[in-house]
Amino acid sequence: MTTPEIxxxxxxxxxxxxxxETVGYLEPVTDDYSDVVPRNRLGHAVGGVQDYHAGxxxxxxxxLHELAEHWLLDGEGTELTISELSPQGIVLRDAFLxxxxxxxxxxxxxxxxxxxxxxxxxxx
Numbered sequence: 001m002t003t004p005e006i007x008x009x010x011x012x013x014x015x016x017x018x019x020x021e022t023v024g025y026l027e028p029v030t031d032d033y034s035d036v037v038p039r040n041r042l043g044h045a046v047g048g049v050q051d052y053h054a055g056x057x058x059x060x061x062x063x064l065h066e067l068a069e070h071w072l073l074d075g076e077g078t079e080l081t082i083s084e085l086s087p088q089g090i091v092l093r094d095a096f097l098x099x100x101x102x103x104x105x106x107x108x109x110x111x112x113x114x115x116x117x118x119x120x121x122x123x124x
Contacts, residue, residue: 012027013028017060023060026052035052038058040059040066041064042111044118071119072118072121079095081095081098091107
C-alpha cells in the first residue's frame, strides 16, 4: 500500500483530552474522515491509515509524554528539548544547557514536522 499524500493541515482534526488539551491530530485520508492517519502534536504519523475511532484511541492513548523527551534534529548533533510548540513552529533548545538557564539561541523547526526532522534521541 502506498502512503497517501499529506492532507492540508487545516483539514486535520484535533484530538483533545477531557481537560481540553490537544494531544494529537487525525489527518483525513477520505473525505468523510472514515479513514485517517493519526499524528502526534509534532505532526509525526504515529500509525498507518486506520478508521477514525481507532486513530482517535491511538492518539489519546499516546498522550503528551513524548514532548518531554530529548530530540535530535535530522538524527544527529546535540540533544534538544522542546521549549515551545504551536502552529507558528517548534522551538528547541540544548537539552542540557537549558536546564542550567544558560541563554541559548533556539533552533526553529516549522510545524507540523511532517518531514520528521525531529527524532527521539533514544532512537539513534
